[in-house]
Each structure stands twice: as structure tokens, then as C-alpha cells.
Amino acid sequence: MSRIAYRPLLSTKVTLAHGSGGVETEAIVENLIVKLVPEALRKTPGGVGLDALDDGAAIPVPGGYMVFTVDSYTVNPPFFPGGNIGSLAASGTINDLLMMGARPVAALDAIVVEEGFEVARLREITESLVKTLAENNVALIGGDFKVLPKGQLDKIVVTVAGIGFAKKLIVDTNLKPGDKIIVSGPIAEHGALILALQQGLEPKDLKSDAKPLTDLMLPLVEKYGDYIHAARDPTRGGLAMLLNDWAQSTGTVIVVEEEKIPVREPVRAYAEMLGVDPLTLASEGVAVLAVDPSKAEEVVEEMHRLGYKQASIIGEVRRAERHRGIVLLKSVTGGVRILEPPSGEIVPRIC
């Protein structure tokens, strides 16, 4: 089932909300991209493409699938506690491939930078990009470099295209009623930090979680690939967007227990101070999995062994009765509310 509903575009100008990764982003992508592509050209035969709107796309090759992803990173500030736009771009690319069940193999970069940017700072960024790829055994096989005149770009945009190989794909529409929802660790770390920095705060107890999840996902996929029905990292739009995507695209209801979602206390405090729900804030080093109930506990234990000590089951997928494609949040007191997909301006230039 495709979740493409072709929501109307309600404005004549592009707004920040169109880039926030919430419902407005889906609307503009559906209307200005997906809808325009002839159905036969939304994927290659036997592959995964635009209709899926998954972390990546896939093309069948003998023995499996080549998997592809491309993202433009615009994070502001480009240097932040825990990384910079280079390490973030490499991590995000690697994670998108991993979430498709693929082993990351190679990447190409395209950098657009403002005239006058310090060469030394640019080198820090490219060093981080290259180092993060190399540590994960990902080759950098090509790229592009452009400069915009002073004043025509605020600092830098780093785009990375990633290439991976999967024997078997994890396609999120395979999510099934009964599946347990697992998160690999505390959420919203990257989003809370960048939001705080953009507000001019100096958040000493916040740090970006941006990191490749290679050490988690490769062993998990190897051992439990058949039982991981869906996998995604909750970047723009956060856990709220991810779960709504999953529920909508499969026509299921996802029920999560609020107190089981790991959120570090300083993240919760900053989010509250800044008036943002941590469930809508980006993580850049967290995996969310939908796992067959027969193996869910075992997968969590394996995640603990792999060093992801706070991995936990936060909820489950249910067959829809009256309402299809919604996410329910159970509070510790037993109350239940609908977790809406985020909309409006969340945080600009978060990734």
C-alpha cells in the first residue's frame, strides 16, 4: 500500500515548514516530485523507489540489491558538540543504507560552500566526513565541489550519495501487526542540541548523538534479518513522524508507552524550556526497529550486548479496527492520546 495521499499544497511560497520533515514536507514532495513521475519510472523493475519513500532506494542485482540514498545536509551551526556537518553527513548516509538492511559500500560527496569560508574549517569538515566513512569501511569514490558568491549561501551545504549492498532488503511496508517497536537508545539528542544552539543557548549537558550505527545494524541484520520487518532512524520529524509514517503506510495502529521511550533528562528539560515535544526532535544515531514478537526480547538483549544499553521495547503494532494509520501514546497513568505527525516549523537546518 502506498501512503501517498497527495495532500494539497496550501501556500504559494515555500515555507520553513516545507523543510521540517513533517506533514508539509510530505505534501510538497508528493505534489512537486512523486506525482509528476510516471508510475513506471518511480522505481526500476523489482526495485524500491519513490512510492516507498523509505530511507533509501534499491535496484536488484544478481545476489541481492544495490541500495542508494542521497541527502543534502544544511545543519546550522555546522560545528556543534559531538560533530560537524561532515561527520553528520557521513553518519546520516551510512545510517540510511543500514536501515534498508544494506552494508554501506561507497559514497560520493557534493559540497557547496560560500566564498570566504575558512579553508581550515572546510578541511575540518572534509576530514570528519572522510574519517567517518573510512572508519566504517566506506569508500569515497567521487564528488563535486562548488562555490557560491559571498552572501548567496550561509556557510555550507554538504550532499552525500551513499551506495550499499543488501542480500535482503528491509522495506518498512513489511511492518506487521504484532511487531514490537524497539528503539536503540535515548532519542532527540541531536535535535535538542541544535535547537538550543540556534536559540543562542550554551547547552553544556547536550551533545549530538550523530554516529553511524554500523556496529549495531550489521550484526543485527546478519543474525535477525528475517525478523526485522522495518528499520528507520528518526531524523527530521523525530520519532513522531517515523511512527506515523509506518502506521499510515501499512494501515496499522502503533501503540507506544510514553514512559518507555528513553529521553535523557537534560534533553527533556531543554525541550520543555523551548516548547518542543522531544518526540518530534531529530536523532542522528538511533535506530527504530519493528521486530517479530517471537524474537523481540532476544533482539533487545543482543542490542545490549552490542553496547546499546538503553535499547528497549517501547510499543507494538496492532491491526487497525476503527482507525487506520494512527499512533497512540499511552501515558504512565493509563491515558491514551493520538500522537499526531509533526507539522509547522520544527527546527530549520537541523540536519
Next chain:
Amino acid sequence: MSRIAYRPLLSTKVTLAHGSGGVETEAIVENLIVKLVPEALRKTPGGVGLDALDDGAAIPVPGGYMVFTVDSYTVNPPFFPGGNIGSLAASGTINDLLMMGARPVAALDAIVVEEGFEVARLREITESLVKTLAENNVALIGGDFKVLPKGQLDKIVVTVAGIGFAKKLIVDTNLKPGDKIIVSGPIAEHGALILALQQGLEPKDLKSDAKPLTDLMLPLVEKYGDYIHAARDPTRGGLAMLLNDWAQSTGTVIVVEEEKIPVREPVRAYAEMLGVDPLTLASEGVAVLAVDPSKAEEVVEEMHRLGYKQASIIGEVRRAERHRGIVLLKSVTGGVRILEPPSGEIVPRIC
């Protein structure tokens, strides 16, 4: 032989010249990217990667190679006679794949746009992008969409990653002494137009040549693949940069006859008025080939039959004697001068 010489970076800030596609671009890419990547990770085993700095990269798969390219398009103005940034991005991506000997198969896009950009204008761009891909039977299988706050980006950056398949690669370092240099048509059309527009002129007799060369390259590669030793499109840096790249990377001397290079009269006139050598200006719908001398005439005739009426042999590759890696330009009067690779600011945001 690698042409990577690691020229020193002479400035502490990024300059427009670093983005012009000339020698400064090579220097910054070599120093800030290539040099930092461990040699074993500059390509995948048996593939083509960073060392080649060709139009694209390649990874071997059973039966041939998957070919990849990524470029960020920043052209300003984004709408121009003959196309827009969307059709340009699609054409450039398709051409990069074709120049590697590949059949273009699929693409992914990443759009970064300024807050306040007209949705109708954005739709024109995405329509052109999608239409150009579809007309060339290239699937659009994924992408990304971001918005930068007003004032943080001048209009739009469109990045496209392309995926192709080649039974046999055209790797430009296979260029051989004796090869004839062929251009498919008049050069510098796109560059002259964009330069004129940026100078505030209204060049009625100029038009961008941006177009995919699928109808030229697929039949040529099918029929003459074994004889086409090198292929590239002369985009940033123009024919001058392309030929210098080839001469340097193979340690040969390339001799071209100035009067045989097709340049339309209005292009020549505007270039002269604006003080720029057309040989350094970008073409976005021209192929330059190095072809085995035994088949060069036949290839040119085939190009004429395919509709490229002005295709012609403009020169040849010679074994280097005293000087290696240079390009010589013979004038109609018999004089010979060295055609230097372009440097300095040529035209910002040309593609």
C-alpha cells in the same frame, strides 16, 4: 597514471576560483578530499573512483559495472533560454553517466530551496527535472528536500545522483597517442549565455545547449564502444580544462586546430565582448571523444547521421617528447601556442 599532483592551496579562504572548475578547483579537491582518503578507499576493488577524477565512479557487478555520479547544480539565474536548473541537473547527470560508457538507469534528487521561493517556479523546475529524466527512460527513485531560511540561500541548489549500467567502461585514462579528438557540436553555448545573463545583458541570439546526449552516446557506444578511448562533456572549465585534464592524466600532448573547433558566431562575439576565451566556457550538451584513428572518420559520419551535423575531428593525441601533459593549439596561420588550463574566476554559478 594518476594526475594528482597535490598542488598547494595558496589561500586561507575559499575563493570563487575554487569553484570555477579550473586548476584551483582541482587543487582544493585534491588537498581537502582526495589526499585525506586512504588509498584503499578511493575506489572499491576493481572499480573506478577518486583517483580517476572522471565524470563518474564505477563499481563492478556481474556482467559489467554500476556507474555513479553526483553533482550539485547552482546555476544563476535558475531559469534561462533553453532550460532551467531542473533540466540542466537532469541533463548533466545523464551526460556524466553516458560519458562513462553507461546507460543511465535511475536518479535521486536532493533539493535545497530558499524560504519564500515561489511554489509555481519550484514546480517548473521539478517538472523539467522529471520530464528530462523520463524522456531518457531514467527512473527517479528517491530524494531529499530541505528549506533554508530567507536570506541563507540565494534561490535554489539542485543535487542529482545518477546511476547507470555499463557493460564496458570508458575510462579517460585509456586515451592513446594517435587517437583523434572529436567534438559533437558547437561549444561554449551554455557558458556564454549564463555569463551574459549575469552581466545583465539580454542575449537574444544565445541559448543554453543543455540536453542529454542519450540519442548520441547510446548508439555510438553500442557500435564503436571498443574504439572510444575517452569521452567527457566540457562543462565547467570548458574544452580547455577537459583537454588539459586528458593530457595531464595520460602524459600525452594533445594538438588541436583552432579553426576546426565549432563555435557559433554570436557565442564568439559575446565571449570577446566579455573578455573570456570560449575554450574555457561550459557546454552542457556536447560530447568530446578520443577515438581510435582507424574508426574516427566513421564515428564522425555516424554522429552526423544521428543528427549531430557539426560533429568534427578537431585534433589528435601525440606521444609526448620533451613536454608531457600539455595541449597545443594550432592557429589557422600555422602558429602554435600552449592552451593553458583555465584558472581564476571564470563564471560563478554556471552549472
